[in-house]
Amino acid sequence: MSSTVAPAAPPTPRADRSRSRRKKADRIGDRVLYGICLAAALLAVAVIVLVVYQVVHGAAPAISKFGLGFLVDTTWQPNFGEFGAGSLLFGTVVTSSFALALGAPIAISIGLYLSLLAPTGVRGVVSPLVEMLAAIPSVILGFWGVLVLAPFVHEHFEPALHGSLGFLPIFGAAETTGLSVFTASLILTIMVIPIIASISRDLFLAVPKDLQDGASALGATRWEVVRGVVMPSTSSGVIAACLLGLGRALGEAIAVAQVIGAGSEIHASLFKTGDTLAARIANQFPGALTELHKASLFYLGVILLVIGLISNLTAQWIGRRFGYRGATAR
Template identity: 40%
Template sequence: MADRGFQWLMFLCGLSIFAIVALIAFELVLRSDLAWKNFGFQFFFRADVDPSTHKPWYWDPVNGHFSALPFVYGTLVTSFMALLISVPLAIGVAVFLTEMCPKALRTALAFLTELLAAIPSVIYGLWAVFVLVPLLRQYVNPLLIRSLGWTGMFGDDNPTGLGYFASAVILAIMILPIISSLTREVMIAVPHSQREAVLALGATRWEMIRTGVLRNARIGIVGAVILGLGRALGETMAVTMVIGNTPEISKSVLANGTSMAAVIANEYAEAVTDLHRSALTEIGLALFIVTIIVNALARFLVWMVTRGAPARVQ
């Protein structure tokens, strides 16, 4: 009798996870119903035109203009820029820890790398405001403007240092331990026989890592990158503190912008109309669905390499 009761208790604990996710989805769908009826899917793509200036009119709750296009744009730009910065560094860290690091340093370096994932996002945001943004404003941004300003992607239109680029840098730091840890896990899962076979054919150490390890772990590495993307898409506080929070679309990555998570954090408490709250909830629903899909895909790709096997200590 006690065993049967314990079995049912554990079964209910497992079902509670599905119930929580279902309740969150139900509430988001219910609260965003008004926006869906008024805008539909065009909410994420359309933009009204201001009759006085003939410029796009994206987000103006006072006058009842709602378009999530600048938030979707800001989320995608900052997330993919963060991947461009963090992926090479994260893979390099994983390769060093797995294949090249002395055993005496491996545990300490792995611990410090994973410790970055435990730091609260608001602490990252404060560090970015007081340290990163001044560095970008004084040194990095002027260099980018001088060398790459001709592309139009690094225009000199934001002297504050805030903007897409600052958000991308802080996001890159935040997702680096996630990508690095999972990449290390899938690299460890590659059998040692693969390494030995490549070395036996006369390959150098780098050729062994490139062809015997990275090539066999590439699906899992892609999964780790996608999982990092999922974290970047949903990050709120750190991005909110440095992105500038301007509902506009700019070609320059140094310009102010905003993201889907940032606009919810900034405006939901102050929303006074039902349509405004419903529009913000619709943004949250879209972010919720995208995050679930991205994380599920990433976990599946990592599982394809590891097959659920625990990481081996080398």
């Protein structure tokens, strides 16, 4: 090294000045770029805070009028200025848990298939197809639900389920249309599957092959490898994925508003109409006239925001706590 560097000639005053000017420009440039980037990042944080603030602010009149009793009150009569979220909360819980109970096992199985079973060629085709399912806009899925799925459910599923399992109150007699809690849950199931499936596929792919081969060498069948090696090492990530799917199901407004039938009562039967928090906002906000009606819809938004943030934060916490870093929806 020593031989290659010639001793620097003493800088002429002019070169020195231009270099120092350039250095100064660079220093300013560094600062400016850093500043802009920091500002953008802080803006994102500010947006989240503002979202919470503005939604709560919008709900303030309803919060002060109805208090926490809003959560259990089941009357919703805009004409009489009486509002309660009870039946909507019920509908949200029913549809989301139905969607998760049906969707999660299917989605996890798809994840297993794509990561461990499918030949490479098939995986290359099926993987993007499953993700395409998530790319279909909810309004189109909802429209399809109204015109294709709901009549099909009405003609085939409802009589069959009522006939065979009618002793359970949740499978009541068939109604006049297929617009029901049941159809809405099926639509939500379709939406939840691609989210959970693609996250769990990535989780399963990350399980070290050595461990799986070791189990196989000890004589474990494929299922035993999954049960004994793959599942235990990924369970926390899978739970986080399910929570993200749950967040999606809770917050879906448009498709549910289209197929659930906008009923305001609590029914045991899944084949009757119902409504969810998000769907009620989408359904009534454009037509809401009184301030109290709007504020009540904002109050529904506050409830939704709280539930959504809790499930999302839990998912992130599980992801970080147990070392899985990709706990994020698509």
